Amino acid sequence: MGKIAAIIGGGVIGGGWAARFALNGWQVRVFDPDPEAKRKIGEVMENARLSLPGLGNVALPQEGSVTFHDTIAEAVAGADWVQESVPERLDLKQKVYGELMAHVPEGAVIGSSTSGYKPSELQAGLARPGQVVVAHPFNPVYLLPLVELVTTEANEAERVDRAKEILTGLGMYPLHLRREIDAHVADRFLEAVWREALWLVRDGIATTEEIDNAIRYGFGLRWAQMGLFETYRVAGGEAGMRHFIAQFGPCLKWPWTKLMDVPDLTDDLIDAIADQSDAQSGAHSIRELERIRDANLVGILRALSRENWGAGALQKAHDDRIEPASGLVRHMDELSDLSQPVLSARRAVPLEWLDYNGHMTESRYLEAFADATDRVMQMIGCDADYIAAGQSYFTAETHIRHIDESKAGEVIDIRTQVIEGKGKKMRLFHEMRAGGRLVATGEHFLLHVNLETRRSEPPTPQVEAALVKLAEAHAALPAPEALGRGIGAAR
Amino acid sequence: MGKIAAIIGGGVIGGGWAARFALNGWQVRVFDPDPEAKRKIGEVMENARLSLPGLGNVALPQEGSVTFHDTIAEAVAGADWVQESVPERLDLKQKVYGELMAHVPEGAVIGSSTSGYKPSELQAGLARPGQVVVAHPFNPVYLLPLVELVTTEANEAERVDRAKEILTGLGMYPLHLRREIDAHVADRFLEAVWREALWLVRDGIATTEEIDNAIRYGFGLRWAQMGLFETYRVAGGEAGMRHFIAQFGPCLKWPWTKLMDVPDLTDDLIDAIADQSDAQSGAHSIRELERIRDANLVGILRALSRENWGAGALQKAHDDRIEPASGLVRHMDELSDLSQPVLSARRAVPLEWLDYNGHMTESRYLEAFADATDRVMQMIGCDADYIAAGQSYFTAETHIRHIDESKAGEVIDIRTQVIEGKGKKMRLFHEMRAGGRLVATGEHFLLHVNLETRRSEPPTPQVEAALVKLAEAHAALPAPEALGRGIGAAR
CATH class of the missing domain: 3.10.129.10 (Hotdog Thioesterase)
Known part of the structure; x- marks a missing residue:
């Protein structure tokens, strides 16, 4: 018999968690008062069954059962992991946590899908605050590996280790933040871009489609493989990150965006970035990173071509244009x-x-x-x-x-x-x-x-x-x- | 005999342009006083020859010649397109444009790779300002299709059309901005994210590697295919963009990032976004978009697995973990x-x-x-x-x-x-x-x-x-x- 996951709140995010647990062999128990929960989770499961098992080259364990329960008490009985994905209202979440404390086995980890609240805000006033961590996933939860794990000093070290082990066992990457911060890490970036995009639409510079194209035909293809710093490390060339920051640092002060408050590029900050970048990517030369980047880009672009989508659809159109001359x-x-x-x-x-x-x-x-x-x-x-x-x-x-x-x-x-x-x-x-x-x-x-x-x-x-x-x-x-x-x- | 492109400035960006033109059958003439220019462009060409021709499923035209010239006058003689990629200093660029005016054929388009300057700044005081447009590419220029095309009222309509036609003929996507703005579109996003990342490193929330992982294991995989607005359209579900903005709008006012100035979500702005999103993605239902997204994600993740890189390397590690049980x-x-x-x-x-x-x-x-x-x-x-x-x-x-x-x-x-x-x-x-x-x-x-x-x-x-x-x-x-x-x- 597999391990038991209780899903509290079965919307798009809760349903994605249900699919990821079940397809990795866990028994899943859902509590959601929404009468549509069963249908909604069924639809997510249907998508997940088509896509998740073939992500790798080895069969997943036998799919676990997904059952629906009328009370939190029934859903969490015997659970090894409880995942809360109720709407983003602190009063509502705190009410749910109060009830969870009464029924969840003491050994279980309780993860919250919150994108905005800090774990200390969720733990406040609970009988066993050490059980509660933030485990913030990204949609679609059954396919994207990132989960932000945010903990406080109230969380026991063994529980944090167990949380990491369980999330890794689901094929996820638990990014354990060094300390809690509003909106964690990824959503701060999303928010910064979203805000800038709102300005561009409001000021009539570009439409939503043009903005999406600016992302998916350009830096989106780089970020899917290397993120921000490693991309810039390659762009900086053999001169390295220090050179890159020195060269592009001044731009931060130029009127490129609506929002101008920037940290001072002190020697300490430049050293920290350059040293961290060496630790992260120093095993590869810039030439190697360029080759890796190009191979990844060709793979991503050809994958998108197979679906005739995004930059891959552009490539197919280009093929059509050059075909007669071939x-x-x-x-x-x-x-x-x-x-x-x-x-x-x-x-x-x-x-x-x-x-x-x-x-x-x-x-x-x-x-x-x-x-x-x-x-x-x-x-x-x-x-x-x-x-x-x-x-x-x-x-x-x-x-x-x-x-x-x-x-x-x-x-x-x-x-x-x-x-x-x-x-x-x-x-x-x-x-x-x-x-x-x-x-x-x-x-x-x-x-x-x-x-x-x-x-x-x-x-x-x-x-x-x-x-x-x-x-x-x-x-x-x-x-x-x-x-x-x-x-x-x-x- | 193919068309002629003159490359003024042969660094990483100029070299990328040289490769894209030459591999699409153009004759390329390079002017760069750097004694290393020939070696540097040769290295870019070597990477490009491995990766660009196999991006599509139809052979490119026969590769054009790449020659190096000692003067701008010689490099631009008979050119159909001149691409300027000299360092980002306005005084330097203006000096180059002065010389270009004396030698470039009147029918040619002069594109600038500038990431920061507006075309009006480059055109100021020139004899034929209508020849100069911003054509801002993304590294690696030979693989990424995005090029931001920024023009002013000085540019003749036929020249703008020819610029679009030539860039499209190189397999690129010319994103023609509705009006000029500092840093165009994409770099404003990059700048917003870069600035937020600097805060996160400075405040010790995450390292450069953790930040890159937050991008490439999560939203980077979404942006490579759908960008920002279409991703949120899917996240908003059947309720649509208006619902999404209403639900997540308040977050913009929360203390999620260091930088707080946001546009007011007026009815006009919400209508503009929702209507543009309908025009962009309305041909697909949310369910269809979910299926397309999942197929793209599987393709991208498996492409990365083949290179054992990023989220694909995570997947391979997961395969190794579950293999014994299979x-x-x-x-x-x-x-x-x-x-x-x-x-x-x-x-x-x-x-x-x-x-x-x-x-x-x-x-x-x-x-x-x-x-x-x-x-x-x-x-x-x-x-x-x-x-x-x-x-x-x-x-x-x-x-x-x-x-x-x-x-x-x-x-x-x-x-x-x-x-x-x-x-x-x-x-x-x-x-x-x-x-x-x-x-x-x-x-x-x-x-x-x-x-x-x-x-x-x-x-x-x-x-x-x-x-x-x-x-x-x-x-x-x-x-x-x-x-x-x-x-x-x-x-």
Whole structure:
């Protein structure tokens, strides 16, 4: 039987906690007088089940139960962790804590999701103030790892350690503040940016969308990986943080924002920042940090491209603009010579496609071949609209041969021969070349399917006619060397 | 012959511009009196060549030349775009602009990389002020798409349009400010956060590393995809932006930050924000935005995991913690029964592994099989240390059969039979199951290689002995149904 978490208050934040605990194998008991609580938490759980388990590469423990209870007393019985996420009103929270003191087992940690109150304000007047800590999470709680852990001298050291251990066990990063402060750390930044954004909208400098774009096409992509100081360490170059602060320090005094009160850049403060930055990032040279930053950016941007969102959607639009000049076409009618294998990809090897052996990793060859197959499908009329209307091709079988290596940034071409194309069947043979060298081949057998029934069926007459035309035009080509071969036969 | 860009000032920013122009097919001419300029730009180009071409899925045009010139006059001759990135001193910039006026073709756009000055300050007193715009990029210029385009009434409409067209053609997003303002938009946010961070370090609340973690494990991951307002729109839920502002507006007056001057939340301001947010994001329901956000987060976090960085490194550490409970082992000596196929993966299908057909996409089957192969390698002693010492296995050939579909969040097991294992050769047969259903098989032929010579050679005696032991233990298992089969033979 797993550990027990009691969730007091089941809104977006409480529901996120419920999902994170349950999907990590905890039994979850919810108390929330809202008659909609069950539905709301169910919706959060549904999102979380799709996204959290596949975040890592190892299966999570068996999902724990989520039950709903009419009283706080019943919800917290036997609990190892109690998480309070009731609305941000101190009087209301204090009333809840009074009741918790009467029922929560003495060994349990009580965490508050408060974004504004200090733990001392929550602990004031309680019988066992040492049980209560601030554990402030970020939405969506089931995916974002940050949780601000704020404690006071009333909290026993062992309880603080247990809190850290439990939060870490949920896949979270407990950021233990050195001392309590209004709004903790992260929300102070959010507040500073929010306030500046309100000025920009009010003064008509930029719209909400333009402001969001200023973030997600620029520094947001840096902050997702390195935060503020490490980003500036890289920007400062080999001269280091002291140089960066000296160079950009004066800007703080310029009229760049509405709000001008700044700390004095004393030698002590500059030393503290430079020393802390060395301790944090000094293990990497600036050149290494630049390489790491670029690899992360490519990974983040390509992840966003897969969802056609944000900076990734910009990249896709750019791809569309440069495609005609690359020699790629979208329909077979645009091909000048139907009798030759079709150019189905011309692209550079992305940095994120490398593996620990320093070359393109095997699954990315199949990603490139699969994209090439998609283009052949598009060329015969099985395009996004056709698929949206309910039919597609599924790959049934694949045979890949790795003949040579390929490196990041190198341009690869794929040329495709249609081996068979009739009725439900399509069989393609891809050859991938880099600078003329043959690096890999891919043989693919696909079946045309109905996306409703998930069963194979013939394509529309238009698509079939196009495929047959291409297959017949390729029939005179010599059979590729490895065609139809199995791995056993190759030895 | 491509278009010509003149780069005036070749530091980190000028070098980034040079790389972006050249890799998009422009001829680049650099003027920078720094004797190190050639080396510095060469280093930026080297990073850019690895990362920029593979950002998208279509090859960029042929790279343009980068040449270095001793005078501004020579560098700007025939230029279509001139980008000024000299140090942030107004007197210096004005001197440069004076010289540019004498030599730059009248049709060219002159962009300034200034982060602080307004275009009117740069245009003052020039013969052709309409040629000069602010085009403020973000580091690394060759990867981040944001460029703030700031103009004045002196700029002709056609020149502004051409500037947008050229920047868009470089894969950038020109954010055209509605009017000029000190520090434009993005740097005002950066400044607000930087100032608050200085307070937090000075007051000993958090270190530079803790502050970076507060960003990159939390809101940084949200901002990379949605920015500020859209993130809050989702947080506000179905009640919308007006509700969100009403609920969190009062916090602005609380003592959350050192700096307290805030705009009044008048009805006009609330209406403006809510209406702009509707125009920006209203095409998606909150539920849709939540799904999009989660898919983006999974993609970003998994991209960071591949680099073992930031929130992705946290996820890998969590995987390591939960691995023992999953039934997976790291060395064959830990296996209870050597005679049965080895459990080589137990994981959930990540959200980012789905395709437009709504199921796990083909290349991700190979990603899962390749990870399973890595675990078998680890089990026989070919682990990270062994690879770092200079030897590894490369996959030479793969045969995949897709038997059933698999969905996001579903747990898949892979069990692996060693078909052949002796000398340089390793042949594995993976079976992937989801809830007991066989969904795919993968047959893989690998060769042991020397990572220095990139040629095949036998493994160390220890690794070979372990592989032989496992192969012999599996020799009594029946041959898998599809073993050795080619695609042709399967028909």
